[in-house]
Amino acid sequence: MSKRKFISLQEAQPPFFVGIDLGGTNIKVGVVDNQGQPLSWLSIPTEDEKGPEDAARRMGEAVHHAVKKAKLNPRDVARVGLGSPGTMDIPAGMLINPVNLKGWDNFPIRDRVSFHCGLPVAFENDANAAAYGEFWAGAGKEYHSLVLFTLGTGIGCGIIIGDFIVDGENSHGAECGHVIVDSADDARMCGCGQRGHLEAYASATAVMKRAGELLAAGHKSSLARRLARAKDHDRNTKIIFEEAEKGDKLANQIVTETARWLGIGTVNLLHTIDPNVVLLGGAMTFGGTATKTGRRFLARVLKEVRARAFPTIAQRIEIEYASLGGDAGFIGAAGIARLEHRKET
Secondary structure: OOOOOOOOOOOOOOOEEEEEEEOOOEEEEEEEOOOOOEEEEEEEEOOHHHOHHHHHHHHHHHHHHHHHHOOOOHHHEEEEEEEEOOOEEOOOOEEOOOOOOOOOOOEOHHHHHHHHHOOOEEEEEHHHHHHHHHHHHOOOOOOOEEEEEEEOOOEEEEEEEOOEEOOOOOOOOOOHHHOEOOOOOOOOEOOOOOEOEOHHHHOHHHHHHHHHHHHHOOOOOHHHHHHHHOOHHHOOHHHHHHHHHOOOHHHHHHHHHHHHHHHHHHHHHHHHHOOOEEEEEOOOOOOHHHOHHHHHHHHHHHHHHHHHOOHHHHHHOEEEEOOOHHHHHHHHHHHHHHHHHHHHO
16 A cells, blocks of 8 residues: 555544445455545455455455544444445446456445445445545645546546546446547457557556567567566566666657557547546556656656647646555545535535
8 A cells, every 4th residue: 555644543533434445356444534534444355256245244344443443433434435346336336247356246235335334335436436535635635626547457547526426327437448549440459348448558458468569579678588587477567667767768668658548548538528637546657756767657648638639728737646556445435435424414
């Protein structure tokens, strides 16, 4: 998780909320105060092979552990928020067909987690929850509207306008990793089975595929040795980043091309939503502003945006890195619980 500062109970401002960030590998659970500041945090394995009911039970238990860790009682918690990967029916609180959670189809996860923790639960798409975390307590807190791209194995996206979260009529809103950036008949194939989507060009999966293609075509690079020696679970974009930092020409070319495609996808959203800021988060940020590669990546995205967007948008748009890291999901889920709580009080 990020190195975010945790506050004490004495510093916190009630009411309190618990956020749950359900992932394919781990589940993060944390207690958050009314200002978006975390008091406690823990992580448990998802163990998706045991099924959704077992996970719902353990999430309920984790809520109580996190509350106890924050030196609170369950009655001090106003509501729980749950951010989950899709596909889903948000109003019904249902998982429909979550790709990364095999066998969890058509499961009423919101109500089952509520049953096991004994508290009301708000339900949201995980990317929108992360976006709301940045909007409420992170890099977007000074803005009225934002788009968050989470760059990883795929590309997640969340859109926040004021306190309005763009879920869409079918709970498929803000699936912006699947905007079309290449309409050619031979465009790259996305993991969803369609061609030309942003995710097929700017996700970590796409970056590694492109690196392999370039090396197979005979391009010389220190990447060849690094990738050949790496074990399967270590063969990821961290290697691209590290070699780019060292000045490898091909690694830097891959980073630049990725930024270009992300810039094209970003312009599609700017012309649709016209937000204050676009934030880049997730595992593939090339070190962020702390590294020359991260700074160059961000500058190249902005350059592409300014070359293609309407002049007013091009001049005013802010593009920055997200700031909450792995905390964004559970903080945002808690923030969504806070939104529902405020509607009822």
